[in-house]
Amino acid sequence: MQAVRFHGRGGQGAKTASRILGTAAFLEGYQAQDSPIYGAERRGAPVAAFTRIAKEPIRERGLIARPDLVVIADASLIDDPAARVLDGIDERTAVFVNSSLTAEQLGAQTSHAGRLTTLDLTDIALQQFGKRGAISALLGAVAGRLVGLRRESIHEAIARELADFGLAAPVIERNQTVALQCYDAVRTVSVVAGAPQPIAPAQLQVPTYEPPTRGTARISAAANSVLRETGGWRTFRPVLVPDKCNGCWLCFAYCPDGVISMNKDDRPVIDYDHCKGCQICVHECPTEALVAEREKEGAVAWKAK
């Protein structure tokens, strides 16, 4: 069995990518199983999805603890401990990261034993589709290539899965074309199927009784949600161009997370520790004083309107 774990942010298409891979494998005559875990079910929040491919019946469900291939749709997830993207990776695990860095550059920055390969799918999507959006077809195609599925199955699987979203035929065709370019472009690393040996028996620790101050599902810490920094959810960050701002406060009013405050000069100040990068402020700004910049890799990538 090949076990593939996808990590992405809500809206990036990790779930659909897992389905493209599952359908492609199914079309080639394999047993296949795919399933997502949403967690917070919000755009930008960490999402995982799992695809299993086998010749024999699949006697597994849910979480993949020891993946053969990990597909990471967003490099910023690697630094988010809550996303747990590095769990269960060992020296036999293949790891694909959507990143502008080469595998060598990225390998120097991260600490895990997996065998890395990278491709800048976000940049390809920006170049080819002219906007940021779901990269599900691209992720699915890359995963399909790495596990050794055929181009034709990927092509057909993309059509089937994207048709479920009611997309127009030309949009689906464009996705197929670009996805197969990624299929061809990704540097392959071999995916070794199957864990080397069975895992040891779990060490159980049955909880003992604790007083209700601890043993009840209650939160007594006031406003502790500030501890959970959601800035890592961003693929793009809104950046102020001060000369263009007319001080209208619309960004402040529209921000769904209350992370924009206004200074005494009526200029927005963005709390980047908690801004989730939804870009609503960028869309609403009447003077184009807020622009979206891609995280990590820098340069201004796109402008609303």
Added chain:
Amino acid sequence: MEGEMMTGNLAAAWGARLAGVDYVPAFPITPQTEIVEALAKWCENGAMAARFVTMDSEHSMMTAAGAAAATGARVFTATSSQGLLYAIEVLYSISGWRVPLVLVNVSRALAAPITLEPDHNDVLASRDCGFLQIHAETCQEVLDSILMAYRIAEDERVMLPVIVNLDGFYLSFTREPVIIPDPEQVKLFLPPFRPAHLGFKASAPHALGVAVLGGTPYSYFRHQMHLAAMNALDVHREAAAAFEQLFGRPYDVVEGYRLEDAEDVLVMTNAFASKGKGAVDVARAEGKRVGLLRLRMIRPWPADAICHALQGRRAVAVLDQNLSPGQGGILFQEIAACLYHEALRPRALCSFIGGLGGKNISEGELRAIFEQTAEAGIRGKGIGPVLLYTEAEHREMVQLQVLAAGSRAES
């Protein structure tokens, strides 16, 4: 591969569609919503001839479902968790009306604390309401069980409603290959619904579920329900034989996996039974004689089939994905009760509680179960209830407690 990739939810919707239901009262709830969305779409675009109605709550939904079935309509509906509990008063009523509708429950653990992920306290809370219960392991089994459920429910010897249960997330949102049976063959398997005792019409009024006092009639009618439920064991066997003949897939009230020469047997239900089978394969490869018994029919309780599968074993472990606070695992109690009179009852009976609120049951935890069960068998004394909770999960929980208390200094 035959079939197509499909979630458990979509497989459930296909079951209703193929059964040719007349009426679908609906109310959405995670993780069931995809079922009613699919049915709404099919009723709207003409793929199904049923009347689809969105209701204001699950209580109204089940009332409408029971009332419609009392007119002689074939009825389908679906819910989950809190929704099932909100409807539970009505479940008792309509089973007493002997209206054979099918209700799909997508298991989700109950509040509080609130969650979206599965365990079986929801469906087992309706254990005693007079509905039959079939619990599915795979998406294919969800679809097939709905068809079988109508056939069993509508049999004159039964005439009771059925709950078909599938796990939220682990089946509801999981896709795997599902074969959609041929609609013409389904018609052969499932003849039109013509109940003799139902058929409410304006021209022919009658009363269902009337008031009875003094206990004599009440005892009689409730006992009739018990006998009807017990009849479902035979009716299931017949339905399964017909189903296998038409569609080639066998089903039984319980499913044994590698039981032949097993010393120790793990008892499970629902989707995680797949993981249990995987763990059996691993243990077998190491020479351990273990097997798995999956309970598919929970009501009626297939005591004979269970005793037959478990008698003479060294040890039996029951993995309950539910918890009755102050008692333990619900199915463990029922297994223990039905083994009591067996001369060859297992030397040890072990109770494990796992997968609460959708918590993963890892390979390592299943290995720990087999180890502890073998030790108990050698010792001749069972253990439990043991909560499956790893040291790592314990450490994580302590961190959460620290955050919730706002006392970061303590860590």
